[in-house]
Amino acid sequence: xxxxxxxxxxxxxxxxxxxxxxxxxxxxxxxxxxxxxxxxxxxxxxxxxxxxxxxxxxxxxxxxxxxxxxxxxxxxxxxxxxxxxxxxxxxxxxxxxxxxxxxxxxxxxxxxxxxxxxxxxxxxxxxxxxxxxxxxxxxxxxxxxxxxxxxxxxxxxxxx
Amino acid sequence: xxxxxxxxxxxxxxxxxxxxxxxxxxxxxxxxxxxxxxxxxxxxxxxxxxxxxxxxxxxxxxxxxxxxxxxxxxxxxxxxxxxxxxxxxxxxxxxxxxxxxxxxxxxxxxxxxxxxxxxx
Numbered sequence: 001x002x003x004x005x006x007x008x009x010x011x012x013x014x015x016x017x018x019x020x021x022x023x024x025x026x027x028x029x030x031x032x033x034x035x036x037x038x039x040x041x042x043x044x045x046x047x048x049x050x051x052x053x054x055x056x057x058x059x060x061x062x063x064x065x066x067x068x069x070x071x072x073x074x075x076x077x078x079x080x081x082x083x084x085x086x087x088x089x090x091x092x093x094x095x096x097x098x099x100x101x102x103x104x105x106x107x108x109x110x111x112x113x114x115x116x117x118x119x120x121x122x123x124x125x126x127x128x129x130x131x132x133x134x135x136x137x138x139x140x141x142x143x144x145x146x147x148x149x150x151x152x153x154x155x156x157x158x159x160x
Numbered sequence: 161x162x163x164x165x166x167x168x169x170x171x172x173x174x175x176x177x178x179x180x181x182x183x184x185x186x187x188x189x190x191x192x193x194x195x196x197x198x199x200x201x202x203x204x205x206x207x208x209x210x211x212x213x214x215x216x217x218x219x220x221x222x223x224x225x226x227x228x229x230x231x232x233x234x235x236x237x238x239x240x241x242x243x244x245x246x247x248x249x250x251x252x253x254x255x256x257x258x259x260x261x262x263x264x265x266x267x268x269x270x271x272x273x274x275x276x277x278x279x280x
Contacts, residue, residue, distance in 0.1 A: 019265035
């Protein structure tokens with residue numbers, strides 16, 4: 001089990017996304033986001049100095065909308081990413097930065113620092129052990145996030 | 161005044177620039193650096209009045225940048241804008257000579273509070 005004591009609250013996630021994207025993000029509980037050969041997603045692995053501490057899996061829509069929103073790329077650019085089932089290089093680079101800053105959700109006083117270790121793009125399947133960890137039940141939060149002015153996407157936050 | 165923004169993420173450099181504007185610090189010269197090594201060279205060549213630096217960057221980290229600047233006699237105003245927000249990091253930043261540490265994700269208000277004493 002990782003050093004992270006508790007799964008971030010919905011408010012923590014909403015505040016982090018709203019602060020990072022500079023626009024309202026409404027969220028509701030949703031289904032588990034899965035990264036597979038047929039289900040395109042971005043997977044981010046976070047470490048705490050000992051090992052994997054947390055994993056975030058974001059579906060294509062969330063990856064595109066959040067990556068576009070942080071860089072003020074128009075919604076149409078994100079919709080094109082979704083239609084073409086790929087993240088354009090600037091949107092991918094931007095979304096990697098979103099995932100980097102979201103490490104702040106896992107950091108609490110008195111606990112080891114958690115940082116982004118690696119991201120896996122839409123068609124870049126993570127190793128099997130990472131995939132298995134991302135699908136475990138228990139300490140996880142599955143959300144649908146509506147990014148104001150862009151649209152809805154799914155994100156799963158899993159503590160190891 | 162001239163402000164040097166050091167961050168390996170292009171979008172984060174843009175966001176810092178945008179947030180400076182939203183915080184009311186408009187009309188300043190902004191220079192960008194892609195990592196600590198680039199920032200070190202640009203402090204020498206551009207003589208900024210303030211450096212806003214990320215902590216984790218390739219080639220030279222922000223804390224290494226600050227140490228190198230101080231060891232070479234530079235007294236440039238220096239603040240961190242980073243996801244590294246633990247007390248240990250804050251203490252290291254302060255003892256190394258940083259004026260403030262702004263946590264990502266940040267707000268214009270956080271910028272205003274940290275920068276008002278520095279930016280005239």
